Amino acid sequence: xxxxxxxxxxxxxxxxxxxxxxxxxxxxxxxxxxxxxxxxxxxxxxxxxxxxxxxxxxxxxxxxxxxxxxxxxxxxxxxxxxxxxxxxxxxxxxxxxxxxxxxxxxxxxxxxxxxxxxxxxxxxxxxxxxxxxxxxxxxxxxxxxxxxxxxxxxxxxxxxxxxxxxxxxxxxxxxxxxxxxxxxxxxxxxxxxxxxxxxxxxxxxxxxxxxxxxxxxxxxxxxxxxxxxxxxxxxxxxxxxxxxxxxxxxxxx
Numbered sequence: 001x002x003x004x005x006x007x008x009x010x011x012x013x014x015x016x017x018x019x020x021x022x023x024x025x026x027x028x029x030x031x032x033x034x035x036x037x038x039x040x041x042x043x044x045x046x047x048x049x050x051x052x053x054x055x056x057x058x059x060x061x062x063x064x065x066x067x068x069x070x071x072x073x074x075x076x077x078x079x080x081x082x083x084x085x086x087x088x089x090x091x092x093x094x095x096x097x098x099x100x101x102x103x104x105x106x107x108x109x110x111x112x113x114x115x116x117x118x119x120x121x122x123x124x125x126x127x128x129x130x131x132x133x134x135x136x137x138x139x140x141x142x143x144x145x146x147x148x149x150x151x152x153x154x155x156x157x158x159x160x161x162x163x164x165x166x167x168x169x170x171x172x173x174x175x176x177x178x179x180x181x182x183x184x185x186x187x188x189x190x191x192x193x194x195x196x197x198x199x200x201x202x203x204x205x206x207x208x209x210x211x212x213x214x215x216x217x218x219x220x221x222x223x224x225x226x227x228x229x230x231x232x233x234x235x236x237x238x239x240x241x242x243x244x245x246x247x248x249x250x251x252x253x
Contacts, residue, residue, distance in 0.1 A: 001238040002223075003032040003245040003253065004216035006092070006126060006150045006170060006198035009056075010035065010045040013202040013213050021215060022053055028217035031055060032245060032253035036092040036126055038063035039070070040077050050086035055253060059089035059126050061114055064096040064107045075113060082121055088249040089147065090118040091126025098130045108135065115143040124248055126150050126170075133158055140165055148196055148248065151204065152186060159186045163194045168248055172198045173206035173214065176225045188229045196248070197222055197241040 009018060025033075035050065036059040037043025043060035050058045060081050062070045071077060081087065093114045095107050118125045125147035129136040133154050140149075140162065149162050150170035159169055169190045174183040187195070197219050199205075205214035206221040220234070223241070227234040246252060 001235065001242050002028075002030045002216060002219045003197065003238075003242040004030065004199050004201070004219055005034050005148065005196040005241075005245045005248075006172070007033050007035055007201040007216060008038070008042075008203075009033075009049060009201065010037075010042045011202050022049075022056075025216055026055060029220070030216045031242060032057070032251065033216055034059050034089065034126070034245075034249065036089075037061060038092055039066040040074065040081070043078070043081055047081060047084050047086050050084075056086075057088045057249065057251065057253075058084070058086050059091040060087055061090045061093040061126075062110055063092050063128060064094055064102055064111065065099060067102040067106050067110045070110060074110070075117060078114070078117060079121070082123065087123070088251065089124045089126050090114055090121070091147070092128050092150065093125060094128030094130075095132035095136050096128060096130045097132040097135075104135075107132075108139070112139055112143070115139060115145050118145050118147070119143060124148070129153065137161060140167065146248065150198060151200055153182070154186070155182050156185050156189055159190055163191060167194075168244060169195050170198045171195055171222060171226065172200055173204040173210070173218070173222055175222055175229075176206040177210070178207075184225075184229055187226045192240050193244060195241060196245050197226075197238070
């Protein structure tokens with residue numbers, strides 16, 4: 001019942017054993033994965049994964065950290081590749097004021113244009129928000145897309161605002177980290193029909209494997225922590241997250 005709503009199996013961390021790992025994930029309970037592009041190249045690679053593996057779907061888009069390298073015709077390129085039947089979302093898109101290696105005005109422009117495009121294509125968005133809560137929320141309120149704020153790092157109050165827009169909250173390995181006050185509070189209070197589980201593989205590996213390469217099977221540890229704080233069975237958390245992901249992305253995985 002493991003549905004990983006956000007992964008990057010195109011990352012070089014998987015170069016040595018990618019096929020072996022992906023071929024074995026279904027044996028570890030993984031039923032669905034959304035592989036997220038961060039630029040045109042990785043978006044096309046994500047589509048290739050989805051064509052090869054029946055449990056993978058693709059998200060396509062321009063990440064804020066790659067915005068400087070986006071081609072001038074990036075919207076046309078996204079439209080071209082988003083026509084593929086394996087594409088279920090526009091993402092990973094958003095704002096990143098932590099690294100700040102792209103001028104904020106450029107980030108804001110590219111994020112907003114992709115939000116508009118997602119609405120035109122009737123596709124949900126997968127949103128990256130790192131230390132850019134206000135600007136992210138302002139644009140989500142302005143354009144009101146369907147979608148998920150992945151690796152959610154805001155407070156409970158922001159979670160409620162995001163949910164009030166009809167969007168979902170992505171919960172990952174951070175809920176297992178020591179002193180993870182806000183992620184745990186959000187995991188405890190998010191409505192049960194508005195959360196997704198994710199890895200951000202190969203990153204954000206949950207305890208007890210923190211510091212090592214993450215893969216989709218590690219979601220079980222995130223689910224176990226959420227089950228603990230909510231007083232639920234782990235399998236129930238996995239089932240709810242799977243159903244929520246299938247609903248958001250219009251799938252049956």
